[in-house]
Amino acid sequence: MIEDDTGKLIAAAGGTERDIGDALRAVGPERAVQLLADELIHRADLEDLPHAEAVVRFACHLGERTVNHLVHVSKGSARHLADAGESERATAPDVTVRYDTPELVRAVFGPTSARTSATRRVEWHTTDPIGPHSEVPRTAPLVQRLLRGTVPGPDDxxxxxxxxxxxxxxxxxxxxxxxxxxxxxxxxxxxxxxxxxxxxxxxxxxxxxxxxxxxxxxxxxxxxxxxxxxxxxxxxxxxxxxxxxxxxxxxxxxxxxxxxxxxxxxxxxxxxxxxxxxxxxxxxxxxxxxxxxxxxxxxxxxxxxxxxxxxxxxxxxxxxxxxxxxxxxxxxxxxxxxxxxxxxxxxxxxxxxxxxxxxxxxxxxxxxxxxxxxxxxxxx
Ligand SMILES: C[S@@+](CC[C@H](N)C(=O)[O-])C[C@H]1O[C@@H](n2cnc3c(N)ncnc32)[C@H](O)[C@@H]1O
Structure with missing residues (x-):
């Protein structure tokens, strides 16, 4: 296995809580969350979606700390707003996805049996509904796609x-x-x-x-x-x-x-x-x-x-x-x-x-x- 930052997270994701903690310290929590978001973006196949866009905040908790990482997601593309130097204040998220960071590491890179989402919470900030008789937010299909990568897919x-x-x-x-x-x-x-x-x-x-x-x-x-x-x-x-x-x-x-x-x-x-x-x-x-x-x-x-x-x-x-x-x-x-x-x-x-x-x-x-x-x- 290549010993870069992603390799460290993958190796730790199959281990104990302490292994994941060590890997997060070695990689740095901000970079780790960005790599996890990157992987979720890849698994989302955004080009297949209907036209829509959303700013998603990953709020990843690690002890007393929270790493906030913003991603602008639209049909066919995604952009890390933190990379672009765009602060959270300047870009209001449409939705916040909360996770305990170690669980997100396991949910993305862990073996199938270890992929859980017990600490995940999805908080909608804009609730413009998907259709006239619905209370599902318009951004829900995009966010669901983004989170699809945390569950093992029926890949043929x-x-x-x-x-x-x-x-x-x-x-x-x-x-x-x-x-x-x-x-x-x-x-x-x-x-x-x-x-x-x-x-x-x-x-x-x-x-x-x-x-x-x-x-x-x-x-x-x-x-x-x-x-x-x-x-x-x-x-x-x-x-x-x-x-x-x-x-x-x-x-x-x-x-x-x-x-x-x-x-x-x-x-x-x-x-x-x-x-x-x-x-x-x-x-x-x-x-x-x-x-x-x-x-x-x-x-x-x-x-x-x-x-x-x-x-x-x-x-x-x-x-x-x-x-x-x-x-x-x-x-x-x-x-x-x-x-x-x-x-x-x-x-x-x-x-x-x-x-x-x-x-x-x-x-x-x-x-x-x-x-x-x-x-x-x-x-x-
Ligand atoms: C059939 S394509 C590979 C298709 C790809 N594996 C896939 O399934 O999508 C063969 C590739 O081998 C590369 N190739 C040809 N001779 C090679 C060599 N001596 N060493 C490495 N690559 C070579 C060609 O440039 C070509 O891109």
Missing amino acids: LAELSLRFGSDKWGLHFYTPLFERHFASLRDRPLTLLELGIGGFDDPEAGGGSLRLWRRYFHRAMICGVDIAEKTVAAGGRIRSFCGSQTDPVFLDSVLERVGPPDVVIDDASHRCADVIASFRHLFPALRPGGLYVVEDLQTSYWPRYGGSSEELSSPATSMGFLKTLADAVNHEELNGPAPDAVDEFGPHVVSVHFYHNLAVIEKGTNKEGTLPSWHPARAG
Whole structure:
């Protein structure tokens, strides 16, 4: 996990009251409340709302202190008024949302079971109703959206993929496979590294999958690598790095910045040699229990990408290499000399899952040992 201010809050949100208190002191309560408000703004999908605007005051209590943070929210955008140097006196809030600060940290970045809102109070200051026969304030839908990020959402990965502009559902149909392997990781503070941000040479295009992962993994740092410079997809819990998936010096510098990843997804050049080079470099850096995913394995059969439809087990193709990893799972059972990849990766590859155009490799300790030498099955 990246040890920046957001990382500190995420790590503490799964711990005790004292852990959260320590993190709030380290980050500073004002900055912490701003980061929490930022995350709620991201989760609100404000662009989907009907036209409306409101000034929301977060009044976050911490012992005797109250941190007041004002946000101007409207369809499609939000602005921290404190940042703009606009004082509370100059901007009357339409609504105050009160929270005990430690609970807000847990409600935003905590594991699902810890996300409560027992200390929350919503106080409307402008009560202009939503319609002629209603007593619900006009700003209520906006405020509800802003607070939506404190409760676990019923997120469907396919829907998120389409919303954020990834091709992981629609062109491909990977999202049910990701759900199968990622569901148990959702509540953990983790680091996800995706090779290939998207948009190719256009600096302003791409970033769909980084935004998708940011929403799906509410406690994760999301890091992207692309050979093209990207101005999209940075900020909040997203970090992006420019360089090639085949450059070991660059990859080491990324690892130094983000720490050992829990999940790596290769969705970059899809050239066989690049896929293999990245795996060789990044799999050893993956945390035990981590997952390495390779997308778009159709290119393993296409010569333009260094693939072959004839030599299906060639170790120079992505699928040939990954099939060797299937043998690596049983590295302790081989009687004769094994391909390099079997010896190199066998002790660390726990499982290999193949799907249509996608593979998931699970890292762990694979040293159970074979049957004892006296076992009848080994005789002869
Ligand atoms: C298919 S797009 C990624 C899509 C994105 N992951 C998504 O789901 O929204 C592939 C990206 O990989 C990048 N790319 C190509 N070769 C690369 C390399 N050698 N190293 C890093 N990125 C590369 C391209 O610039 C392109 O933006």
